[in-house]
Amino acid sequence: MIGAAVTGRGRATVPVVFDLDGTLVDSLPGIAWAANTLLAERGHAPLPQARIGTFVGLGERVFLDRLIAAAGLDAADDAALMARLLDLYRAAADRTTPFPGAREALQDLRDAGVPLGLCTNKPSGPLDAVLDALDLRGLFGAVVAGDTLPVRKPDPAPLHRAFDLLGGLGLYVGDNGIDARTATSAGVPFWLFTEGIRHEPLADIPHDRAFDDFARLAALYRATFA
Numbered sequence: 001m002i003g004a005a006v007t008g009r010g011r012a013t014v015p016v017v018f019d020l021d022g023t024l025v026d027s028l029p030g031i032a033w034a035a036n037t038l039l040a041e042r043g044h045a046p047l048p049q050a051r052i053g054t055f056v057g058l059g060e061r062v063f064l065d066r067l068i069a070a071a072g073l074d075a076a077d078d079a080a081l082m083a084r085l086l087d088l089y090r091a092a093a094d095r096t097t098p099f100p101g102a103r104e105a106l107q108d109l110r111d112a113g114v115p116l117g118l119c120t121n122k123p124s125g126p127l128d129a130v131l132d133a134l135d136l137r138g139l140f141g142a143v144v145a146g147d148t149l150p151v152r153k154p155d156p157a158p159l160h161r162a163f164d165l166l167g168g169l170g171l172y173v174g175d176n177g178i179d180a181r182t183a184t185s186a187g188v189p190f191w192l193f194t195e196g197i198r199h200e201p202l203a204d205i206p207h208d209r210a211f212d213d214f215a216r217l218a219a220l221y222r223a224t225f226a
């Protein structure tokens with residue numbers, strides 16, 4: 001189902017907004033490194049990467065709360081833990097890579113004149129570090145971080161902000177149920193990248209299309225909107 005608000009505009013230039021972590025970039029190894037470095041500094045044993053993946057998606061506050069609960073960190077130390085986590089998140093950019101074909105797909109769409117944006121729950125400090133390290137910033141006409149607005153996904157406001165900056169509603173591409181709910185509340189179609197940090201079975205995530213390889217994205221876009 002493609003929303004009427006989206007098909008109403010010039011089809012060849014329907015904007016596309018992407019989630020970041022687990023969608024464009026394979027950031028879980030870096031995030032797990034950051035979390036386990038924090039745990040090691042506090043004398044705690046590391047957690048498996050897959051477990052740490054279940055903490056991701058709702059921003060750094062929820063991530064740290066879940067990490068504190070899972071590892072038994074001292075919550076009284078919260079402000080220092082958050083400051084150090086954000087430092088480590090920034091440093092994790094060096095351990096973050098685009099998913100295969102993602103950069104090429106973005107470039108292909110951009111070359112075709114498709115307005116591209118980012119809407120992520122990652123806070124702006126670590127987000128800037130990733131965009132700089134991977135040299136991705138220039139591809140996007142809109143970047144909305146987890147702390148750009150007072151609310152974050154699944155509230156639709158950040159996604160609406162991204163589409164406002166791009167000049168109209170379009171398609172949201174993400175990797176989990178939080179992104180799907182955000183798109184539904186924003187009234188836009190949702191495409192699911194299936195190789196990211198997904199917490200639910202595919203069948204439990206409402207989506208208009210699913211894809212597992214960025215090499216297919218531009219062709220899928222053209223088949224849908226051209």
Ligand SMILES: O=C(O)COP(=O)(O)O
Binds near residue numbers: 122
């Ligand atoms: O930082 C998070 O919690 C998730 O980030 P994302 O929205 O880019 O997936």
Ligand SMILES: [Mg+2]
Binds near residue numbers: 019020174197
């Ligand atoms: Mg994500």
